[in-house]
Amino acid sequence: MTLFSTFGLFVTLSLLIALIFALIAIMPWLRAPRLQSKPIDNQLLDINVAVFRERLAELQTDKDSGTINNSHYQNQKLELERQLLDVQRQITPMVTPDVKSRLIVAAWIPILAAMAYLLIGNRTPVFDLWTAEDKVGQVADDLLTAKIDKPPSWAFEDGRQLISAMQTNVHRNADDPNRWMRLSELFLSMEATDSALEALSRAYRLAPENEEIATTYAQTSFFVNEGQLDANIRRVLQAILAKNPQHERAQMLMAMGETRSSNFAQAQGWIKRLQGSIVAKPGDHTKALASLDELSNYVSTQEKQALEGIDVTVKINANLLPLVKADDVLFVAIRDVKGGPPFAAKRLPISIIKQGEASIRLSNLDAMMPDRTLNSARSD
Numbered sequence: 001m002t003l004f005s006t007f008g009l010f011v012t013l014s015l016l017i018a019l020i021f022a023l024i025a026i027m028p029w030l031r032a033p034r035l036q037s038k039p040i041d042n043q044l045l046d047i048n049v050a051v052f053r054e055r056l057a058e059l060q061t062d063k064d065s066g067t068i069n070n071s072h073y074q075n076q077k078l079e080l081e082r083q084l085l086d087v088q089r090q091i092t093p094m095v096t097p098d099v100k101s102r103l104i105v106a107a108w109i110p111i112l113a114a115m116a117y118l119l120i121g122n123r124t125p126v127f128d129l130w131t132a133e134d135k136v137g138q139v140a141d142d143l144l145t146a147k148i149d150k151p152p153s154w155a156f157e158d159g160r161q162l163i164s165a166m167q168t169n170v171h172r173n174a175d176d177p178n179r180w181m182r183l184s185e186l187f188l189s190m191e192a193t194d195s196a197l198e199a200l201s202r203a204y205r206l207a208p209e210n211e212e213i214a215t216t217y218a219q220t221s222f223f224v225n226e227g228q229l230d231a232n233i234r235r236v237l238q239a240i241l242a243k244n245p246q247h248e249r250a251q252m253l254m255a256m257g258e259t260r261s262s263n264f265a266q267a268q269g270w271i272k273r274l275q276g277s278i279v280a281k282p283g284d285h286t287k288a289l290a291s292l293d294e295l296s297n298y299v300s301t302q303e304k305q306a307l308e309g310i311d312v313t314v315k316i317n318a319n320l321l322p323l324v325k326a327d328d329v330l331f332v333a334i335r336d337v338k339g340g341p342p343f344a345a346k347r348l349p350i351s352i353i354k355q356g357e358a359s360i361r362l363s364n365l366d367a368m369m370p371d372r373t374l375n376s377a378r379s380d
Contacts, residue, residue: 017112056080132161133168140165144179170199177206181213184220193224204236214240215249222253229257246277255295262361264303271296302365309344309363309374310334316356324350332360334374341368343377 056077063073140162142148151162166186170179180203187196200217207213218236225233234257240250255270275292278285312332316324328350333342344366352358367373 013112013116020108052080052083132165136162136165137169140169144169144173144176144182146178146182174202175206177203177210177213180206181216184216188220193220197221197224208239209243211240211244211247215247219249219253222257227256227260229254229261233257246280248274248277251277255299259299259302262302262306262365264299264306267299268296271299305365306361306363309361309365312360312362314353314358314360316353318356321356324353326350330358332362334362334377336377341372343367343372343374 059068059073059076059080062068063070068076136151139148139151143151144166163186166183170176170183173179180199184196184199184203187193187199197217197220200213200220203210203213204217214236218233218240221233221236222229229237233253237250237254240247241254244250251270251274255267255274258264258267258270271292275289278288278292312334314330314332330348330350330352331345332348333345335342344362344364345368346360346362346366348358348360352360362374364373364375
């Protein structure tokens with residue numbers, strides 16, 4: 001449908017609707033003059049009658065209270081009754097729309113709205129969704145309920161149809177955490193990490209006691225956050241370990257996160273706990289223990305490098321604190337006075353600043369180039 005034809009149809013329907021409502025509203029008032037030669041606003045006359053009657057009641061009250069004498073009361077009452085009689089002679093009943101007119105209005109409003117939607121609205125996405133549900137709706141449901149692990153080859157003829165059907169299925173069953181979990185796997189396979197995290201967070205809110213969902217949510221958030229343990233990830237992992245202190249994946253994530261946060265003593269503590277959990281299990285775990293030894297050595301090396309770093313204190317003037325926003329980012333860098341790339345740099349959330357001050361440690365671990373470190377700066 002072209003732009004001109006759409007606009008013309010819209011104008012035509014608008015004029016038609018306006019005409020119908022105008023006739024419905026005006027017809028009762030067009031009938032009234034036929035009943036008498038002089039049109040009268042009956043509603044206004046009814047108001048005048050009510051006012052005259054109130055005035056009569058006020059006169060009676062004034063007489064009873066002694067405000068006016070009987071002679072004055074009788075004269076005023078006679079005048080008001082005469083005026084009231086003259087007004088009532090002119091009153092004719094108002095013509096109101098009958099039941100038939102009201103039914104016509106009630107019937108035509110949804111009909112005209114439906115016609116406008118069908119003829120003017122672009123319903124292509126709706127038709128596409130219906131087509132997708134007819135074609136791969138059952139496949140999507142089977143995937144989301146784990147009845148099948150892999151869709152049939154014909155379902156991949158149009159990947160968008162399968163994705164749309166799966167998303168629609170999940171939103172129709174929004175209280176099912178397992179469907180959200182499966183949907184997150186789909187998003188991860190498409191490298192849509194933000195959508196995957198949103199789906200996982202919904203699954204976790206629905207079933208925080210589900211260990212598999214909680215662990216997957218924490219692990220995905222951890223890697224999307226570039227190995228940083230933020231408050232949310234830490235809270236989820238701590239909840240997992242509170243229920244299952246020997247949970248190996250949670251312990252490993254804690255060890256890696258503490259290492260990335262330069263909390264080396266805590267990281268070594270998690271590694272030792274993990275080693276104890278593995279040793280307590282039956283079987284040969286030589287490779288796993290060897291990997292943990294390598295991780296422990298790596299943490300020790302990182303700790304030595306961090307000890308050679310520099311402590312930096314960042315302060316913000318109290319007058320500037322109101323200008324700081326929650327999503328602001330703090331960059332701290334050590335540079336040569338002559339310029340060039342920094343020897344060390346950190347990108348931190350603004351929340352690290354507490355009461356206008358933050359203590360930050362920069363070391364060779366924060367070098368942006370392998371041959372341009374704090375040690376090279378010191379040697380120069």
